[in-house]
Amino acid sequence: xxxxxxxxxxxxxxxxxxxxxxxxxxxxxxxxxxxxxxxxxxxxxxxxxxxxxxxxxxxxxxxxxxxxxxxxxxxxxxxxxxxxxxxxxxxxxxxxxxxxxxxxxxxxxxxxxxxxxxxxxxxxxxxxxxxxxxxxxxxxxxxxxxxxxxxxxxxxxxxxxxxxxxxxxxxxxxxxxxxxxxxxxxxxxxxxxxxxxxxxxxxxxxxxxxxxxxxxxxxxxxxxxxxxxxxxxxxxxxxxxxxxxxxxxxxxxxxxxxxxxxxxxxxxxxxxxxxxxxxxxxxxxxxxxxxxxxxxxxxxxxxxxxxxxxxxxxxxxxxxxxxxxxxxxxxxxxxxxxxxxxxxxxxxxxxxxxxxxxxxxxxxxxxxxxxxxxxxxxxxxxxxxxxxxxxxxxxxxxxxxxxxxxxxxxxxxxxxxxxxxxxxxxxx
Ligand code: DOR
Numbered sequence: 001x002x003x004x005x006x007x008x009x010x011x012x013x014x015x016x017x018x019x020x021x022x023x024x025x026x027x028x029x030x031x032x033x034x035x036x037x038x039x040x041x042x043x044x045x046x047x048x049x050x051x052x053x054x055x056x057x058x059x060x061x062x063x064x065x066x067x068x069x070x071x072x073x074x075x076x077x078x079x080x081x082x083x084x085x086x087x088x089x090x091x092x093x094x095x096x097x098x099x100x101x102x103x104x105x106x107x108x109x110x111x112x113x114x115x116x117x118x119x120x121x122x123x124x125x126x127x128x129x130x131x132x133x134x135x136x137x138x139x140x141x142x143x144x145x146x147x148x149x150x151x152x153x154x155x156x157x158x159x160x161x162x163x164x165x166x167x168x169x170x171x172x173x174x175x176x177x178x179x180x181x182x183x184x185x186x187x188x189x190x191x192x193x194x195x196x197x198x199x200x201x202x203x204x205x206x207x208x209x210x211x212x213x214x215x216x217x218x219x220x221x222x223x224x225x226x227x228x229x230x231x232x233x234x235x236x237x238x239x240x241x242x243x244x245x246x247x248x249x250x251x252x253x254x255x256x257x258x259x260x261x262x263x264x265x266x267x268x269x270x271x272x273x274x275x276x277x278x279x280x281x282x283x284x285x286x287x288x289x290x291x292x293x294x295x296x297x298x299x300x301x302x303x304x305x306x307x308x309x310x311x312x313x314x315x316x317x318x319x320x321x322x323x324x325x326x327x328x329x330x331x332x333x334x335x336x337x338x339x340x341x342x343x344x345x346x347x348x349x350x351x352x353x354x355x356x357x358x359x360x361x362x363x364x365x366x367x368x369x370x371x372x373x374x375x376x377x378x379x380x381x382x383x384x385x386x387x388x389x390x391x392x393x394x395x396x397x398x399x400x401x402x403x404x405x406x407x408x409x410x411x412x413x414x415x416x417x418x419x420x421x422x423x424x425x426x427x428x
Contacts (some may be wrong), residue, residue: 003044003420010049010380012080014056015353016369023387025054030419035370045318045421049380052413053403055352057089057120057377059359060329062154062179062232062256062304063199065091065122068109069098074111074309074397077117078108082307082329083395084423087412090121090367091307091329095132096155102127102138107215112404120415121377123149123365126181128167134158137167144174144306149363152179154232155279157214159185161221168225171209177254177362179230182214182239183280191320193266203267203319206281208236211360215239219246219253230362231255233306234278237290241360244299254362256302257291259328259335264402274315274322275402278308295354296345302362303340305332309398312349327398327418331389334408342409348383385411397416 005027012023012035019035019414026034026043030176031400066074076093083091092111095101103112107124115120126148130136132155151171157180158164171178185211192198194205216230219242222229232242234255246253260278268276276282294300308325315322336355340346347352356379360368367377391404415423 003419005416006041006043006046007049007054007378007380008046010054012054013349014370015349015357016056017371020349024369025378027378027419030376032370032374032376034370034372036103038121045378047414051384052182053381053383054346055379056370057379057415057417058087058333058355058358059090059367060305060307060332060374061092061302061359061363062090063093063307063329064096064325065093065415066309067096067113068106072311076113076122078395078397079307079329080119080122082394084119084415084417085395085410085412086329086331087333087379087381087415088120088329088377089124089415089417090147090365092123092125094125094152094154095127100127100132102123102132104139104142107143107146107148116286120417122365125150125152127151128153128158128384129163129352132156134160134163137170140170141174144176148175149365150179152181152232154179154181157181157183158352161217163418164218165221166227168221168227172225172227177230178227179232180218181232181349182211182218184210185212187213187280187328188205191277191285192269195266195284197266197269201272205249206279207237208283208287211236211280212238212242215242219251222253228252232302233258233261233280234294235261235287236298237285237287237394240290240294240299246293254301256301256304258304258306259332259339259343260292260326260402262288262339263335268402269319272319273398273402274319275326276315276321277319277324278306278326292339295340301354301358303336305329309396310400312399315400325400327394327396327401329396330394331401331403333409334387335403335408337410338408376416378416379412380414381410382413383410385409387411
């Protein structure tokens with residue numbers, strides 16, 4: 001039940017209105033009613049937010065919820081429980097399920113299931129090609145009509161340039177975002193970054209140029225197609241530079257980065273721990289620095305998790321055979337603070353812009369703002385809270401994180417979705 005809530009005395013940061021000051025926020029009927037000192041008055045619940053940040057609900061536009069088909073890894077229920085615990089009021093979920101989200105029926109399934117069990121908003125991303133096989137276009141129009149907010153074959157890039165251009169032209173007609181997992185398969189196929197560490201470990205490599213070559217090709221194709229083009233999980237310095245240059249030339253290109261590519265390097269794979277195996281792979285310190293610089297100068301628009309839960313037994317396999325991916329929803333906020341805010345590369349408003357306002361804009365969904373009248377999706381952050389990552393206590397079904405045991409500063413204290421408090425740290 002949505003109540004009236006008064007959030008009092010917090011540092012309100014709303015990049016959509018350029019607000020950064022101590023104010024009150026009043027919520028009624030599931031919407032933001034008022035913001036400012038005028039927000040005083042009676043409410044069903046008053047949340048004292050002194051010393052806290054009050055921000056538009058965080059939005060993670062790159063999440064794997066695994067349902068339908070891989071409910072042993074995650075469900076819409078468990079994944080969104082993890083999301084609200086991480087401060088996210090909305091997630092966009094990728095289509096590499098079984099069956100894949102490649103027709104309107106699957107998009108409808110996700111939306112219906114989310115309505116029943118989700119703790120936050122769920123925005124499905126439809127596949128670009130049937131079975132995500134990169135050959136035939138999927139039912140893009142029907143999926144958009146059913147509610148797909150973007151299109152992507154994430155997990156793989158579309159290798160065939162002709163198919164890719166056709167898909168881009170089609171997606172452009174609907175004005176949706178075209179999200180590419182940039183990896184040219186003929187140049188890739190290994191299990192970790194190609195380089196001296198892979199050679200020393202005797203593991204096959206995934207070179208950065210596989211990412212760069214597809215991103216470069218795509219930027220050319222996207223300009224021809226007139227589509228809004230988004231590079232998923234950027235991992236290499238050259239890709240950052242490519243996006244920077246494309247933006248300077250006026251291309252309609254955006255990009256995102258994950259916490260692990262801002263904090264870890266290929267050397268973490270030295271003990272063959274599969275919690276360091278993800279796609280794209282961890283790269284070099286120079287790549288980490290370049291990704292951080294890309295966020296700092298706005299080349300990289302969004303901060304995402306690529307939350308990719310897998311079962312314990314799958315991740316227990318050897319480095320060659322274990323699946324790619326790590327969970328991220330419950331650690332992202334603290335990790336982005338560690339990587340970007342603590343070293344002074346960006347301030348809080350820039351962090352919130354990249355974790356909420358920009359994703360809402362790119363997906364064309366509600367949220368990302370505390371403007372009166374908009375849905376009351378609000379995250380309250382305690383910027384000083386020190387806490388220890390404990391994989392065993394996560395709400396996600398996945399425990400596959402390389403950050404287990406890390407001490408982080410800053411966490412979500414409450415997550416409000418549509419005027420309803422869906423998470424409080426005190427209940428954790
Ligand atoms: O590490 C990854 N895991 N990268 C991807 O692109 C896919 C994801 C998954 O679905 O597990």
